[in-house]
Amino acid sequence: xxxxxxxxxxxxxxxxxxxxxxxxxxxxxxxxxxxxxxxxxxxxxxxxxxxxxxxxxxxxxxxxxxxxxxxxxxxxxxxxxxxxxxxxxxxxxxxxxxxxxxxxxxxxxxxxxxxxxxxxxxxxxxxxxxxxxxxxxxxxxxxxxxxxxxxxxxxxxxxxxxxxxxxxxxxxxxxxxxxxxxxxxxxxxxxxxxxxxxxxxxxxxxxxxxxxxxxxxxxxxxxxxxxxxxxxxxxxxxxxxxxxxxxxxxxxxxxxxxxxxxxxxxxxxxxxxxxxxxxxxxxxxxxxxxxxxxxxxxxxxxxxxxxxxxxxxxxxxxxxxxxxxxxxxxxxxxxxxxxxxxxxxxxxxxxxxxxxxxx
Numbered sequence: 001x002x003x004x005x006x007x008x009x010x011x012x013x014x015x016x017x018x019x020x021x022x023x024x025x026x027x028x029x030x031x032x033x034x035x036x037x038x039x040x041x042x043x044x045x046x047x048x049x050x051x052x053x054x055x056x057x058x059x060x061x062x063x064x065x066x067x068x069x070x071x072x073x074x075x076x077x078x079x080x081x082x083x084x085x086x087x088x089x090x091x092x093x094x095x096x097x098x099x100x101x102x103x104x105x106x107x108x109x110x111x112x113x114x115x116x117x118x119x120x121x122x123x124x125x126x127x128x129x130x131x132x133x134x135x136x137x138x139x140x141x142x143x144x145x146x147x148x149x150x151x152x153x154x155x156x157x158x159x160x161x162x163x164x165x166x167x168x169x170x171x172x173x174x175x176x177x178x179x180x181x182x183x184x185x186x187x188x189x190x191x192x193x194x195x196x197x198x199x200x201x202x203x204x205x206x207x208x209x210x211x212x213x214x215x216x217x218x219x220x221x222x223x224x225x226x227x228x229x230x231x232x233x234x235x236x237x238x239x240x241x242x243x244x245x246x247x248x249x250x251x252x253x254x255x256x257x258x259x260x261x262x263x264x265x266x267x268x269x270x271x272x273x274x275x276x277x278x279x280x281x282x283x284x285x286x287x288x289x290x291x292x293x294x295x296x297x298x299x300x301x302x303x304x305x306x307x308x309x310x311x312x313x314x315x316x317x318x319x320x321x322x323x324x325x326x327x328x329x330x331x332x333x334x335x336x337x338x339x340x341x342x343x344x345x346x347x348x349x350x351x352x353x354x355x356x357x358x359x
Contacts, residue, residue, distance in 0.1 A: 039063040040075045053081045120147040127154045128256045141252055143245040149189050153250060156188060157257040167254055170247070170264045175205035182243075185250050192242070195235065199227060203235040204243065210275045215291060236274055244272040277304040279314040288343045295331045315347060323348075 022036070039060055044051045051059075063072030125133045136142055144150055157164055163184070169177040182201045186193065193200055202225050206218050219229050227235070247268050254262060273281035280293040297304045302317050318326065323344040327337050 036063055038073045042077050044078045044081050051081050056081045120151060123151055124154060127158050132256050142249045144249050153188050154253050154257060157253060161258050164254060164258045168262045170267045175208045178205060185246055189246055200235060203227065203232060204239050207236055208275045211277060240272055240274050244268050279309050279311050280304050282311040287346060292336050292339060295329055296326060299329045
């Protein structure tokens, strides 16, 4: 929801009848994908510090864009930073050692890190076998790069297999069956959640209703847990990316160590798209909120629950329907229609062949 609104705000500057100008700090470079015909740099400062050459060039790079402005104009009201020949020196953090190899990555590692990689390889191989370890590394199956966590996870499964017998409950349609396993996995990866484990599990169960309940209803039900709208969307993103990746690694190791017949990849896939139909989840990245997609679905214009309805087919269907047919949906409110117009403006190509860019 909030991601879509920020995209709309940015687009107001890009739109012909929108904003004529933007006044910003150097934060204009922070993930904002926009451009201008004219860029005016008032001061070469970032707070009290001089602006670095790299940041300065990033800012002035907002001037001009191919096929939109023939030339971008840059006006400097201060002396530009001195040109620098910057070289990045990257120290590989220890929590990346799980993805590194003692041979191919040796040049970027110190002796202590090499020893840790070899120790990780030895201990993990003793649990899952050398062939399985080699396969996981070769096929790059495990998503987490933290060797300590992966070893802790595998060791727990090896030593306490009875505690993992409920792993298949994550395939249950009843989200109340998920608690034990979700808490167990999260507790084995304690850092980086920025909230209580209870909140992560609570929101993970709540978003299971994303497609069948109104988002306002879901957020209202979380108020008793002290979870507001901002934390809800923040946690939803954490769950769809971090928790689903964590469960994917857990699933792979569980099949090797505990029970090869248990597979929760379907559950992980649903969690990875916030329990929304695939096309609906992807359409939010294009600027069409899930609530509007639900109204389009309920109006019978697009069956988002169809097994083959992916993003490309949805875009084709929307293009064939046309904006007028979508705007005729009776359940759309004034703001919904405002969003739909901006959305269609973004997906409607100027030339027919430009549609190939979506494929």
